[in-house]
Amino acid sequence: MADVTSTTERSSEQDTPLQTGTPDGNALIIHPQASPYNWLGRWRGALLTAGFAILLAPFTSLGTWLSPTEAPIDPTNYALRTKRVLETTPLIDGHNDFPWLLRVELHNRIYDGIFDPNQRLLGHTDIGRMRQGMMGGQFWSVHVKCDVAQKHFEDPSWIVRDTLEQIDVAKRFIAESPDVFTYCETPSCARAAFKSGRIASMLGIEGGHQLGGSIAAVRQAYDLGVRYITTTHNCNNAWATSASTVAKGGPDNGLSPLGAAYIREMNRLGMMIDLSHVSHQTMRDALSITQTPVIFSHSGAYSVTPHLRNVPDDVLRSVRRNGGIVMAVFVNRFLNIHDPDAVTIHDVVDHIWHLAEVAGWEHVGIGSDFSGTPFTPSGLEDVSKYPDLIELLMARGATDDQIRLLVGDNLLRVWESIQRRAREIQARGGKPIEEEFEGRKWHKGYKNSPYMYRETRERAARENWGHPDQFNVAVKAENDL
């Protein structure tokens, strides 16, 4: 934050009228300003001080305060420019998997005195390095992997339960450091958290499989505070085809019919649709029907590195039309498919540059995937390194305004626009979506329940669901129907 402490001292000279008593008791008021000579005399010192202050202003924090974007600094002083931008615009990363580490390493037990994010941890993320990286916000991924045992969407799985546990532990982790993190569900909260010197902390679910193919579960995730859902992870789900499926030779079927309903519900809720991890056809299908901007929480540029996790140019142009945002990923194999071990911070610059050239600077962001991959570029090893990336982008020609868009302004704009659209849809009376996936099986446990409709009773009898005990239903008679 700009330090507004001024080196100029305020004049302590009186500026209130002098009052002198008169014999009849009425106050005679003498205004010192009445005499120009006196006025100059009284204010000369202050004017001199102010003059010096104006001359020195560009070199002091006062200058930043007076003119935060125009204080002249050497344009090649990238470190100072970066510091100035990140002090006034929140850098919000779109994807960090730290809560997954809490699950696998600590079984989500964070109060036993061992876990301390203020200490330097192994891996990519801890509070000290987030501060070094001048972070203003983070979308924490509440991720659970695809269930390989689940062959059909109908098969039982613990994934929805485990997702609830990840939402829970992420919230508890955030709440444990109130001086550092502020849990946010709105863009205005994120801005306010940054202004107060804290790191805005939001939740994103990384994979539609985590909702069990249920649009009702999507709604409940929203109510729990989740603000984006990655449409797929590395497996197909009830509403879409994943990039991994296509990479393994599977067909790219894009969005399913239920996927279209899912998009409608995401629009209605005001939940961000994340298209990282989906197949290219899913990207195109989603972009063709969504009524709101989309995000890619952690993806690269396909024409720089032809990995299916990356975004092809035609989709980048659609994102520009859609108003959405592609947040650049830092995972080595997405940055250089041929030689992942050779990846450096410069490869990330190349990806961001391409995304910005094709989609526009209004449609790029940063989504590292820190703590979600062991392989990060040299020079960009952890959350302390964001300023290095910004400096390199500036050295390549990015302006301060373009960097502001990249680091956070674009994401906040997209989020605000999604919220606005949702309010419009809801104001028109848009009802929650009730569609389900084809072939879904529902309970038939009518034995202890009365029917509401004759039709149900007839069908139950016809299809041998079992017979309820109520209504004195004569089984034989019913079977005759």
Ligand SMILES: [Zn+2]
């Ligand atoms: Zn991912």
